[in-house]
Amino acid sequence: THFGFRDVPVGDKQTLVNDVFHSVARRYDLMNDLMSGGMHRVWKDVMINQLNPPRSDAPFALLDVAGGTGDISFRAAKASGLGFSATVCDINTGMLDVGRERAITHHLEHQVSFVEGNAEELPFADKSYDAYTIAFGIRNVPRIDRALSEAYRVLKPGSRFLCLEFSTVDVPGLDKIYDLFSFKVIPPLGKAVTGDSESYQYLVESIRKFPKPPIFADMIREAGFSRVKYELLSGGIVALHSGWRL
Numbered sequence: 001t002h003f004g005f006r007d008v009p010v011g012d013k014q015t016l017v018n019d020v021f022h023s024v025a026r027r028y029d030l031m032n033d034l035m036s037g038g039m040h041r042v043w044k045d046v047m048i049n050q051l052n053p054p055r056s057d058a059p060f061a062l063l064d065v066a067g068g069t070g071d072i073s074f075r076a077a078k079a080s081g082l083g084f085s086a087t088v089c090d091i092n093t094g095m096l097d098v099g100r101e102r103a104i105t106h107h108l109e110h111q112v113s114f115v116e117g118n119a120e121e122l123p124f125a126d127k128s129y130d131a132y133t134i135a136f137g138i139r140n141v142p143r144i145d146r147a148l149s150e151a152y153r154v155l156k157p158g159s160r161f162l163c164l165e166f167s168t169v170d171v172p173g174l175d176k177i178y179d180l181f182s183f184k185v186i187p188p189l190g191k192a193v194t195g196d197s198e199s200y201q202y203l204v205e206s207i208r209k210f211p212k213p214p215i216f217a218d219m220i221r222e223a224g225f226s227r228v229k230y231e232l233l234s235g236g237i238v239a240l241h242s243g244w245r246l
């Protein structure tokens with residue numbers, strides 16, 4: 001059975017994405033380490049540094065959308081003071097279940113909560129968060145523009161939007177290695193660890209289809225954000241976009 005990822009209609013895309021993450025949830029964290037050679041930890045730390053959550057007791061509410069098993073929220077909680085709280089919002093209950101268990105292991109169950117929800121229609125009030133993060137999530141969302149307007153809606157004026165996402169490498173030499181890795185290593189590795197190579201085939205294709213960093217920056221501006229910028233990490237394997245709701 002081949003999913004035929006390339007031309008799926010919007011409604012079917014979300015179903016496909018849900019199947020992918022449902023089938024890999026239990027092995028998701030291990031796969032992240034294997035496939036990125038641990039680099040996802042470094043990229044996530046760059047995002048947390050930019051987020052720069054307060055180390056004081058001042059209240060600070062983070063919304064971590066497509067937060068999956070909670071990595072960004074746990075890292076942010078560890079870098080913050082006692083006023084910090086995070087809401088992990090994800091469409092997939094399998095990922096959220098793993099996240100809830102991890103919160104207990106990290107002793108962060110009082111600071112980090114888990115809510116099922118769709119990035120395109122967030123179940124939160126207007127202007128209710130001090131920051132919005134989305135890491136390796138937005139390329140899975142069928143209607144990116146809706147997710148961006150929702151991000152803007154739930155943020156308080158004066159607060160920050162941060163998005164970490166895979167990008168395409170354009171460093172000569174590195175691009176060849178990256179292609180080889182994407183098509184020859186990732187799907188078989190995915191199959192070996194999770195029993196599912198199609199999910200990882202999806203991963204590779206979804207990265208290729210995602211808008212290039214300057215285009216994505218324009219989309220963020222269109223959603224209303226100001227001072228939008230991006231930086232490329234690891235030769236462009238990953239892009240970190242940010243903006244402010246003023």
Ligand code: SAM
Nearest residue numbers: 021066067068090091092095118119135136140
């Ligand atoms: N942010 C986490 C991290 O960096 O480890 C998880 C990233 S994981 C690659 C992508 C997540 O996006 C999955 O948990 C998936 O369920 C979630 N997702 C996909 N479509 C979504 C949507 N429309 N709304 C919210 N979450 C979604």
